[in-house]
Amino acid sequence: MYPRSFKDSNGDGIGDIPGIISKLDYLKELGVDVIWLSPVYQSPNDDNGYDISDYRGIMDDFGTMADWEKLLAEVHGRGMKLIMDLVVNHSSDEHAWFLESRSSKENPYRDYYIWRPSRDGQEPNNWTSIFSGPAWEYDGQTGEYYLHLFSRKQPDLNWENPKVREEIYDMMTWWLDKGIDGFRMDVINMISKTEGLPSAGGDRYAWGGDYFMNGPRVHEFLREMNEKVLSRYDIMTVGETPGVTPDDAARYANADGTELNMVFQFEHMELDSGWGGKWDPCGWKLKDLKATIGRWQTGLHGRAWNSLYLNNHDQPRMVSRFGNDREYRVESAKMLATFLHTLEGTPYIYQGEELGMTNVPFKGIEDCRDVETLNMYRERVTEGGGNHDEVMNAIRIKGRDNARTPMQWSTEANAGFTTGTPWLHVNPNYTEINAEAALADTDSIFHYYRKLIALRKTHPVIVYGSYEIVSEEDERIYAYTRTLGNDRLFVMLNFTGETVSFASPYPLLAGGGGELLIANYPVGEGSETSGLDAELQLRPFEARVYLLKAV
Template identity: 55%
Template sequence: MNQNKWWQKATVYQIYPRSFQDSNGDGVGDIPGIIQRLPYLKELGVQVIWLSPIYQSPNDDNGYDISDYRKILPEFGTMADVDEMITIAHELGLKIMMDLVVNHTSGEHHWFQQSRQSRDNPYRDYYIWRDPVDGHEPNNWLSDFGGSAWAFDEKTKQYYLHLFSKKQPDLNWENPALREAIYETMAWWLNKGIDGFRMDVINLISKQTGLPNDPNVNADNHGSSMTFVANGPKVHQYLQEMNAKVLSRNDIITVGETPGVTTSDAIQYAGFDSHELQMIFQFEHTEIDNSREGLGKWSDERFNLVDLKRILSKWQTALDGKAWNSLYWNNHDRPRVVSRFGDDSEAYRVVSAKMLATTLHFMQGTPYIYQGEEIGMTNVDWSSISQYQDIDTLNAYQDLVVEQQRVSPERMMTYIHHSSRDNARTPMQWDDSNQAGFTKGKPWLAVNSNYETINVAQALADQQSIFYFYKKIIALRQQMPLITNGHYQVLDMADSEVYAYKRIGVDSELLVISNFTNQTLTRHYTLNDGANMILSNYDDDQGDTLRPYESKVYFEGT
């Protein structure tokens, strides 16, 4: 096992730039705002900052539709601002990881603008174009945002593929010229001084040979073809080529977003000897509360702890010694962790947020903190669909409520409160001043109304806050090789209330115990005489008694 790579001990902090800090009062977070807050991230103790896209974009999908990979969206700032951010971050000992979105571009990218001019345009083959079949789409693939994954272009009388929005045409990775153009852009950013890439839906870049119909598409054409398209026949060839030409030439961090993968797939993508990526994001644990009505993530169901333990334990065990895990609860696409897996009530928000941090960060892998997680930010509870901006949320409401009438408006709103991506995208809550200190103007998306009590200023003033708890855990990961290298062993898998596991080294052990309920429980775990409690979200240790959402860690050894 590669025990000494810097990124294996690192903790990553994800910034969603639009919602982090606005410096000029236009209501949109920007790069000068990020620069202003870098000392805060240094204080937290993270080593890497992952930036969601800041590139030129028409913002059909909040920046994941890129129209120029080498320009910055003006509302975020300038390339000079980016250079300053990289310089200051490096002076503070912080690394910068950029989002790389190369399964698709914006329809406004000059490649696509050229591609649609004619069938023989030099850029035509940068994208995936097909003739109609019997006057209809080339196959039955469905977009992840609803509807067909094909859009007809009147000018050239062909369809182009878009697995996401119609304004996000998929790139044709079969074309060597396209691949070289992407590698050149990656090298260009690395030469600027960035320290790695998070790769958006990177396991979709190789499509199924011949583009066959998706057998999983049902009669009412509801769903997505992402899983069917994922892990195509040439994806490892492409990533090994990318690794050889770009990634392996730099000491950087790489993580691939890979929907629909198994642990065996992960070992291919992120195996220590695979020469592809260093780790991947898998989604299995984020889908355990999916709808039982076939509505995907649109539900308000509470997860089952045994399911969570089974999934996380499977990934911990299967990758041990073979590949590297990424550890995360939430991101810009997922609801707030304390609302989803914890308890965001006033009584238990703080203690359950600390419990969730403990449970995840003592596992093997590189942990990712999403902005606001470290102060316990919660989901929003807006009353009207008109308050939401996320394209995925709006499309789902239109599809399920208005068109198909499968879900009542009232029920759909409870699902949206639970699952919408806008839960993660409300502005960062810095203090209790107007607009939570995020902007002096009108924010692009409304601030969560609880900002007066949940904010950074409050957290920094309270030594018992969630912030300082995260800071302590991050420091422990740097200090204790056992957290990086120890083997994982789950205890009492069938226990539906407590998650307990060990990390086992040659001459030391960690025991992690987390009560996932708001009840006081009794559990006995055998401890050797030399075991010391090194972390707890309560002030004392009551032995076999576990108070609501109590989490504690014992260490024994040398």
């Protein structure tokens, strides 16, 4: 949940905690077990709450601590759980620690952050920030640079300092004692940097990820966090860990439970990025998606636990990215939901996904609010002289604001999100795509999600079964099985907008060969197969899931 965009209760155009409370019954009806709340802490909002100035305070835009405490009680009262976003790779430059840290080199808080002198009149190394530009900001008060892997208003905390770690563990304990059910940990695999902070090869400004992702002490720090905090509570933890392999993930989310419960990986989120990275969008291929998903499904089975997602607050809308958000929006949204919910791991549903919300036709850069997008546009167009149309096209495809437009509740003004002026423009298709219409339509994407979630809670094979690819070379159909004991699930997904013939290796339906658990089209007599290799005609973006009888 991205609270700024979920539901506004007071007409100021910004989603808030009372607004969330007003829609908890909607989430309960969907079948949600756990709510992951993006940051609601005090923040100057340079990065929409991911720049925290007070880890124990609630942002005024969102309400009060009393509002938050009511939210927790209401969530628990409905049998759901609440996990909070933990953002401790960096803080805001307006945090009291940083204000002290930058005041003088002798200040006790100086070593809470990563300060370095210049190198031959330039930055201490050549790392580029993830949000564009150099990863260092010069501070004239003390004549040194501080490291910021993200915005210049997000200085990196120095995890090498044991006092910093103790402050963080104390803060985490404070929230857990208030009753929360766990943490989603923002870029948690960046907290350990290589000693000496060496420059990356290449240009003056180069990618330094090899020196700050999965660093030398990261597992030591997480084991310490687990020992001192996490292991003392019955909670859920998930780490955001860009740049990890399945073997890496098996260390972070090991079966021994000494670090985290699971991690978010990004391999499948990079399939449509060209040589120039995120802002160089290119087409993706189904065979690459199969290879990536298969590597994680088989690589973590029995070793660690997968997180399953196709979009979130940092990624474009999945139906626009992996499906067809025009003539087959409903069908492809249901197909992708089937994919998400029939793999081993925990599915994460991002707000509006269950409605088939789409990317946004941003007219110009003035429509955007995301600091990453604005920095990139300034660097490439305003200062770099790049082509406006090309950059705006990339933003419409990959920009984070695509996911952050207000939740579409109804056909009322501003999609029922606010009675005021929304902080970010509402997607104009809200008159067609909204929760009110979805709830009233028994064949909607929303109700299809409800069925999928119910199936996961009914059939353990969907949650725990081992994965095996069926159609590895097929460029249009993604088919696989999940097996647990005598139960076998068979999933068929058409990832194209055309009708495709597919030879099923299993007898289905006719003759008692299997039970159709769910499909996004009506399945009639003409679609049944009785023998091996019988041809099925899978319609555009069709999805079918069968429970096969034990042989």
